[in-house]
Amino acid sequence: MSMYRHVYDRGGKNLKLPTVNITIQNSIFSEALDLYSHAFGATIGGHNCMFNRNLFASNICRNASVGMDGTFNFVNNVVYNWWSRTIDGGDHKSFYNIINNHYKPGPITMELKDRPCSHRILKPEPRRDKNLPTLFGKAYVDGNIMEGYPEITKDNWNGGVQVFEEETCGEYTDKIRAYEPFEMPHVTILPTDSVMPYVLANVGATLPRRDAVDTRVIETVRTGKAIYVDNAPIVTSPYQERALAPDSYKKGIITDPRQVGGLPEYKGTPYKDSDNDGMPDDWEVKYGLDPHNPADASADCNGDGYTNIEKFINNIDPTVKVDWTDPRNNRDTLDV
Known part of the structure; x- marks a missing residue:
């Protein structure tokens, strides 16, 4: 997914402005196709935006990438089986809130277990100016779990936050580290040890039930093992050599959905909708519509x-009539 700016035309030169006032939650970003070494999860960001309770699974990079300046809020997400990049991006005008997320290295992560990216929570980027290459933004990073690295889980700044390709922020730590979170939209922050079970139980399209793809992805996160078909096709690009092995699907990084069983065919009986407006006749009649x-x-x-x-x-x-602007009225209205 890419959602961090929009192009605004006011009659002159088109302006690229940040997205504003958005929330992305309970979503799955998984198994981006790696035909061109470009299996990227998401580029997200903007002003007054919140990204919480999502799952990033089996994408080599951009889990997620910060595509805009301002405050980046990444709370209660699960990140699993990355290769070379988790959260990175932004610039010297970025303020990162990285709070109570759960990072779980997977089979493809283990290929780089001796490199800093294998246990990276955040890699903030400096100003895009060759004359000021070490001017960074500020980051509040706290409460994140990094499975397999108890020292980082205990103190996220003990190897979880890195600059350039270093193991830590080193001499830049005091300039980057913030000890209080930056102002962000209201959200109920789950305790870190609740994040994994909550996300796996609730993320994605769960009603009336998950489809085969989401069910399989959730199972790979739960077990830490890739699921793939026997004799899966090797699909490569004729234009670019990939960084990973042709059979990387055995470690969760795919180039074709057939390697993991393909996409399901949905079947069902449509409801009667005489005016084709998307609402069934019986529902309209029930509530006095035409x-x-x-x-x-x-x-x-x-x-x-x-x-x-x-x-x-x-x-x-x-x-x-309900006042949905009152947080006390925010509730799940679905009953499937």
Whole structure:
């Protein structure tokens, strides 16, 4: 996923501006295809943005990459089976909150177990100016688990935060390290030892049930072992030589979905939707909408700020107006 800026056209030169006010949560970023040594998880960032309770699994790099200045909030995520990069990016104007995440090296990580990247939590980047190559931003890094490295789990700054290709921040530690988190959007921060079980139980599309792909990915994280098919096809690019071995799928890094069983074929019976507005007739009739008027999908029948089709998707009762801006009303409305 790449979500850290947008192009704004106000009649003159297009401006590349940061994303603002977004939350990415409960999502799976896994098994990016590595045909071009580019199996990257995500480039994310922006202003007033939160990334929490996500799973990054079996991507060689960008787990995740910080693509914009300002405060980067990375809280209660699970990162598994990276190769050469976990969190990196940003610049001297970046402020990192890296709090209570769980890092679990996997089979492909072990190929580089003698290199700093095998136990890296964060690698902040300096200013992009050859005249000021050691001007960094600030980082609050605390409460993160690095499996297999108890000394880093105990003190994240004891080898978990690195600059350049060094084992630590060395002489730059005092300039980079912050002892209090930077201001960030409100989020309930889980205790670190709860992160792995919570994320594995809740991440992704779980209702009514996970599909075969997500189920398999979750199992690889749980066991620490790659799952692949016998006699899987070796798929390579004719244009670029990969950094990894052709059979890297045996360690979780794939070049073709067939190496891990392929993609499932979804089957089902569609509900009756006479006006093709995305809402079933019986739901519209139940709540007093017109099953023959496609325009009512984008209407808001009770003035709560959500369109009718959003109410249907999220199982919101459109006969009851709720103030969703009040955090006390934030609850799971789905009952599948």
